[in-house]
Amino acid sequence: MNKIKIDDLRNVVKEAYEKVKGIQGGKNADYIPFLAKIDPNLFGIAVCLPTGEVIEAGDTNYVFGIESVSKVFTAVLVLKQYGAEEILNKIGADATGLPFNSIMAILLEKDHPSTPLVNAGAITADSMVKPIGDSEGKWSAIIDNMAALSGSELVLLDELYKSETATNFNNRSIAWLLKNYNRIYDDPDMSLDLYTRQCSMGVTAKQLAIAGCTMANDGLNPVTQEQVFDPELAPKITSLVATVGFYEHTGDWLYTSGIPAKSGVGGGVIGIMPGAFGIAAFAPPLDEAGNSVKAQAAIKYITQKLKLNIFRNNTIEIEM
Numbered sequence: 001m002n003k004i005k006i007d008d009l010r011n012v013v014k015e016a017y018e019k020v021k022g023i024q025g026g027k028n029a030d031y032i033p034f035l036a037k038i039d040p041n042l043f044g045i046a047v048c049l050p051t052g053e054v055i056e057a058g059d060t061n062y063v064f065g066i067e068s069v070s071k072v073f074t075a076v077l078v079l080k081q082y083g084a085e086e087i088l089n090k091i092g093a094d095a096t097g098l099p100f101n102s103i104m105a106i107l108l109e110k111d112h113p114s115t116p117l118v119n120a121g122a123i124t125a126d127s128m129v130k131p132i133g134d135s136e137g138k139w140s141a142i143i144d145n146m147a148a149l150s151g152s153e154l155v156l157l158d159e160l161y162k163s164e165t166a167t168n169f170n171n172r173s174i175a176w177l178l179k180n181y182n183r184i185y186d187d188p189d190m191s192l193d194l195y196t197r198q199c200s201m202g203v204t205a206k207q208l209a210i211a212g213c214t215m216a217n218d219g220l221n222p223v224t225q226e227q228v229f230d231p232e233l234a235p236k237i238t239s240l241v242a243t244v245g246f247y248e249h250t251g252d253w254l255y256t257s258g259i260p261a262k263s264g265v266g267g268g269v270i271g272i273m274p275g276a277f278g279i280a281a282f283a284p285p286l287d288e289a290g291n292s293v294k295a296q297a298a299i300k301y302i303t304q305k306l307k308l309n310i311f312r313n314n315t316i317e318i319e320m
């Protein structure tokens, strides 16, 4: 068993921040014009424990675009609304091994959209959100679920929403290709708009760490004490994240970091260490697969230094 002292964890978070903050490399996403303008030097790390304590370093209260990290949130929502089996049948739980916005992946797997954590599966997930046919009702369900997981409301970044809506031509093709394969369960344009809007929500690293901890903590939000989802769903969520969280780099990521995590092109990453903690890091410059360079380095530093690895221990105790 790998027992970790809380003080060691606090120190390693500080250390990770100091070591990683000077790392150069990567580039802000620019296919969404709004994201290209964000200060590339912003950087924060937050770790939330099942006790509700949040360990923070750097810009953990800066509000940035959640982007693809939102896919994990909506996956939780549809898992709650439909159950694990129906999500497997209607969307799937497979890695694509291809970029997040791949059209090829849809052509190759036309029997289902692979996973709710790539663009295609996320648009399908939004099409499934109940109440069907009611855009505003669906939107309320999506943002209420985000708030429940993170313990506080997220805000829509209107400029990001407009910027993404004006440039999301690839995603428009995905929505209609899914329709062609009968893999969209509501109006395609409405589903795409909900997807674009959820990606444009503003979130802080602190909120993401709390949401990660809710997922690591069998659905019990450590801050609000709300049971957000059935504990039976927790391993389903973590397995989806482990399988495809870093797209075509997911295997390398899991092999080197030992923690299931999901990235977004806004620069955020959420990590789930079941039973132990939720972690988030944020820094805008991305590698070529769209994953934050510094967020990856920071999370890896912490897991490697503390020898935390989902595949090594079945029990991780945090000593207080």
Ligand SMILES: NC(=O)CC[C@H](N)C(=O)O
Binding pocket: 066, 067, 068, 069, 100, 101, 119, 164, 171, 196, 199, 263, 264, 265, 266, 290
């Ligand atoms: N990987 C991401 O964060 C991509 C999200 C972005 N909204 C897109 O659809 O392209």
